[in-house]
Amino acid sequence: MSKTQTAAMMPGAEVILKVMEAEGVDVIFGYPGGAVLPIYDALFKNNSIRHILVRHEQAAVHAAEGYARSTGKVGVVLVTSGPGATNAVTGLTDALMDSVPIVCLTGQVPSHLIGTDAFQEADTSGITRPCTKYNYLVKKSDRLQANIEEAFHVARSGRPGPVVLDLPKDIQMLDAPYVEHKSAAPAVQRYKPVTSPDKAVIKEAVKMMKQAKKPVIYGGGGLINSGPHASDALHRLVGKTGWPTTLTLMGLGALPADDRHFLGMLGMHGTYQANLTMHNCDFMLNLGARFDDRVTGRLSEFAPFSKKVHADIDPSSINKVVNVDLGIIGDVGETLEALLAEMEAQSFRPNDKAMARWWEQIEGWRSRDCLAFEQAGPVIKPQKSIQRLYEMTMDRDVYVTTEVGQHQMWAAQYFGFHKPNRWMTSGGLGTMGYGLPAAVGVQVAHPEATVIDISGEASFLMNMQELSTIAQYNLPVKIFILNNEWMGMVRQWQELVHGKRYSESYSSSLPDFVKLADTFGMKGLRASAADDLDDVIAEMLATDGPVIADIRVEKEENCFPMIPSGAAHHEMILGPEDEANKSISEEGKVLV
Amino acid sequence: MLDTTQTERHTLSVLVDNEPGVLARVVGLFSGRGYNIESLTVSEVDTARQLSRISVVTSGTPMVIEQIKQLLDKLVPTHSVQDLTVGPAHVERELALVKIVCVGDKRVESLRVADSFRARTLDSSLNSFVFEVTGNSSKVTAFIELMNSLGDTEVARTGVCGMTRGNNIDLVG
Ligand SMILES: Cc1ncc(C[n+]2csc(CCOP(=O)(O)OP(=O)(O)O)c2C)c(N)n1
Ligand SMILES: [Mg+2]
Numbered sequence: 001m002s003k004t005q006t007a008a009m010m011p012g013a014e015v016i017l018k019v020m021e022a023e024g025v026d027v028i029f030g031y032p033g034g035a036v037l038p039i040y041d042a043l044f045k046n047n048s049i050r051h052i053l054v055r056h057e058q059a060a061v062h063a064a065e066g067y068a069r070s071t072g073k074v075g076v077v078l079v080t081s082g083p084g085a086t087n088a089v090t091g092l093t094d095a096l097m098d099s100v101p102i103v104c105l106t107g108q109v110p111s112h113l114i115g116t117d118a119f120q121e122a123d124t125s126g127i128t129r130p131c132t133k134y135n136y137l138v139k140k141s142d143r144l145q146a147n148i149e150e151a152f153h154v155a156r157s158g159r160p161g162p163v164v165l166d167l168p169k170d171i172q173m174l175d176a177p178y179v180e181h182k183s184a185a186p187a188v189q190r191y192k193p194v195t196s197p198d199k200a201v202i203k204e205a206v207k208m209m210k211q212a213k214k215p216v217i218y219g220g221g222g223l224i225n226s227g228p229h230a231s232d233a234l235h236r237l238v239g240k241t242g243w244p245t246t247l248t249l250m251g252l253g254a255l256p257a258d259d260r261h262f263l264g265m266l267g268m269h270g271t272y273q274a275n276l277t278m279h280n281c282d283f284m285l286n287l288g289a290r291f292d293d294r295v296t297g298r299l300s301e302f303a304p305f306s307k308k309v310h311a312d313i314d315p316s317s318i319n320k321v322v323n324v325d326l327g328i329i330g331d332v333g334e335t336l337e338a339l340l341a342e343m344e345a346q347s348f349r350p351n352d353k354a355m356a357r358w359w360e361q362i363e364g365w366r367s368r369d370c371l372a373f374e375q376a377g378p379v380i381k382p383q384k385s386i387q388r389l390y391e392m393t394m395d396r397d398v399y400v401t402t403e404v405g406q407h408q409m410w411a412a413q414y415f416g417f418h419k420p421n422r423w424m425t426s427g428g429l430g431t432m433g434y435g436l437p438a439a440v441g442v443q444v445a446h447p448e449a450t451v452i453d454i455s456g457e458a459s460f461l462m463n464m465q466e467l468s469t470i471a472q473y474n475l476p477v478k479i480f481i482l483n484n485e486w487m488g489m490v491r492q493w494q495e496l497v498h499g500k501r502y503s504e505s506y507s508s509s510l511p512d513f514v515k516l517a518d519t520f521g522m523k524g525l526r527a528s529a530a531d532d533l534d535d536v537i538a539e540m541l542a543t544d545g546p547v548i549a550d551i552r553v554e555k556e557e558n559c560f561p562m563i564p565s566g567a568a569h570h571e572m573i574l575g576p577e578d579e580a581n582k583s584i585s586e587e588g589k590v591l592v
Numbered sequence: 593m594l595d596t597t598q599t600e601r602h603t604l605s606v607l608v609d610n611e612p613g614v615l616a617r618v619v620g621l622f623s624g625r626g627y628n629i630e631s632l633t634v635s636e637v638d639t640a641r642q643l644s645r646i647s648v649v650t651s652g653t654p655m656v657i658e659q660i661k662q663l664l665d666k667l668v669p670t671h672s673v674q675d676l677t678v679g680p681a682h683v684e685r686e687l688a689l690v691k692i693v694c695v696g697d698k699r700v701e702s703l704r705v706a707d708s709f710r711a712r713t714l715d716s717s718l719n720s721f722v723f724e725v726t727g728n729s730s731k732v733t734a735f736i737e738l739m740n741s742l743g744d745t746e747v748a749r750t751g752v753c754g755m756t757r758g759n760n761i762d763l764v765g
Contacts, residue, residue, distance in 0.1 A: 125612075129613065135613075137613070150668075154668055190609070191668050314666070319655055323594055323655065
């Protein structure tokens with residue numbers, strides 16, 4: 001900001017909206033209250049920023065996450081002080097774990113009351129410090145513009161994440177300077193994550209790639225965060241190398257599901273071929289994944305024969321849990337382009353002979369057909385319901401969100417994603433109640449698209465107040481509930497790990513989902529038998545408005561394959577027949 | 593590859609913006625992830641640019657130390673992170689104030705010990721002294737142990753602060 005530039009003076013609330021307009025914000029997800037009334041007042045007079053009124057502040061953050069993950073833009077949240085801010089904490093933590101760019105404005109009691117236990121006062125900056133990438137308590141009107149601009153810069157740069165701006169009510173009301181034009185120069189100077197990978201490191205990486213005889217590409221959410229160009233570059237890398245590729249839960253869609261090099265998702269409920277390829281590889285190229293414990297299984301046995309290269313924008317991700325041979329710090333899209341250029345320069349050729357042998361081995365694992373299931377009889381197999389949902393939406397521009405549990409894993413296993421930004425799920429935090437509000441955010445961003453929340457009946461109840469939001473804005477979200485009348489994933493662990501003692505995991509006293517839809521003026525559908533399934537899906541898709549589809553699935557189906565906690569990739573349980581042979585170790589039981 | 597078995601002690605020097613919450617951010621990073629803080633000192637060092645220097649002594653395996661440095665570096669208000677222990681030669685100092693209550697021979701002996709440690713006498717009464725001692729941590733510890741054997745003591749230590757030797761200056765990058 002040049003010193004000579006004259007600043008216009010206006011109330012802080014107007015500065016806040018002006019800066020957001022300049023940052024390209026077109027929608028805010030929020031909920032009002034006393035400490036943010038000046039901002040709501042300014043919004044009332046504003047024509048360019050749309051406000052979506054949610055029914056709970058947690059949902060505001062998840063909606064903003066859905067918006068952000070499906071567009072690549074920063075999601076914006078506005079909540080009041082005290083309970084508004086504390087309600088947002090789960091969403092902020094979720095966004096931190098899954099690296100989602102969010103700017104969350106929280107109201108705060110006026111500056112002179114801070115620290116007096118004033119009405120609806122909470123130490124928001126203290127509470128949110130560990131669950132945000134960064135946070136501010138704005139204390140000076142003349143820093144307001146710079147603080148907001150920096151907040152957006154921090155949220156979207158480097159490894160994205162949530163940023164909280166705590167705004168005392170007097171700061172919103174007092175006149176503050178606003179300088180027209182991008183003036184984020186000081187912010188950019190202070191926070192400058194490295195995005196371009198080091199040339200020498202890229203050279204070294206390609207040298208290592210040339211030695212590989214049993215390579216695997218292991219891609220993660222960084223590929224999605226980097227933008228669609230990263231997925232495009234991955235596609236070219238896979239084409240050029242012919243290497244087998246697996247993706248994490250967060251990375252699904254970075255490579256089209258029907259690409260023959262794609263082995264499916266890896267990890268706890270990943271495919272047999274993906275996990276065995278990881279276990280037996282001699283070279284691993286990690287692109288924007290973080291060696292999460294759901295992925296690695298027992299660390300001491302994780303890919304024990306491999307050299308590992310790890311590309312990540314976050315330097316603290318490298319060597320955090322898995323010691324690697326080479327770390328590449330940078331944006332994964334840029335890293336991929338640099339690798340492709342360097343492979344050209346070093347005339348990289350895949351080792352055809354070795355690759356043929358490696359693929360033969362992999363095809364052997366693939367032929368176990370680990371996701372096979374049998375739909376016999378009238379009871380709907382949950383897998384079947386996802387498979388049909390996928391097949392019947394293939395010709396559409398479809399966005400899927402999920403809740404957390406078995407249905408989430410089945411969605412990851414049986415729904416194929418062909419493009420990035422089409423799959424929104426709570427990976428790191430595993431937040432039940434994420435999917436419905438996330439679908440709100442996705443649908444707001446993509447009004448014409450088919451947006452489906454693949455849900456479980458228990459998770460649905462966690463944020464079902466958002467049905468009201470969906471009704472208010474007539475968002476045509478399709479809520480596809482895999483209703484097994486159990487907290488299925490909990491029931492599965494109790495069956496496998498706790499001697500079938502099903503403690504408190506039964507979903508009792510469920511509402512009639514069809515009638516529930518009716519009370520909100522939505523369509524409610526039910527599929528009770530396998531024969532109903534296609535008709536219900538077809539009718540759901542043909543409906544213009546929102547739909548709740550209650551899919552009554554097999555109640556005690558387990559989600560396989562599964563790496564029991566504490567086990568290694570090659571110790572997967574493939575199905576119920578396999579279960580008896582593999583008991584879960586005492587160390588494993590401690591893990592979650 | 594980083595060693596994950598041996599525990600090492602490192603002195604880190606971190607230059608940060610002196611803004612509200614910055615110390616809480618640094619301390620939270622350690623406590624939230626279960627890392628050790630053996631000592632920590634912080635003070636503003638550049639008033640014009642509002643910079644503070646945090647000196648922190650921590651211990652962990654090389655993998656953990658590396659993680660700590662990366663996490664510190666990642667904080668928005670951080671300008672630089674120096675690991676004095678692995679960098680070029682450095683100096684480290686600590687200051688302690690030690691109050692000792694004793695009489696007779698022990699009082700005489702405490703003065704003699706203070707003298708040999710080049711401690712300064714800041715306060716004296718008929719049965720007590722307050723000494724100021726500076727040096728590296730082991731010297732300060734040795735002094736305190738000797739004083740403990742001579743009487744009842746009260747101790748205040750600053751924790752370690754340090755910097756590299758030579759003409760290299762750690763500036764805002
Ligand atoms: C907020 C929250 N509380 C608790 C859990 C633990 N948890 C994980 S899955 C699950 C059961 C989910 O049940 P449901 O939504 O019906 O899905 P299903 O597994 O039956 O498909 C629970 C309770 C969680 N992930 N999130
Ligand atoms: Mg269920």
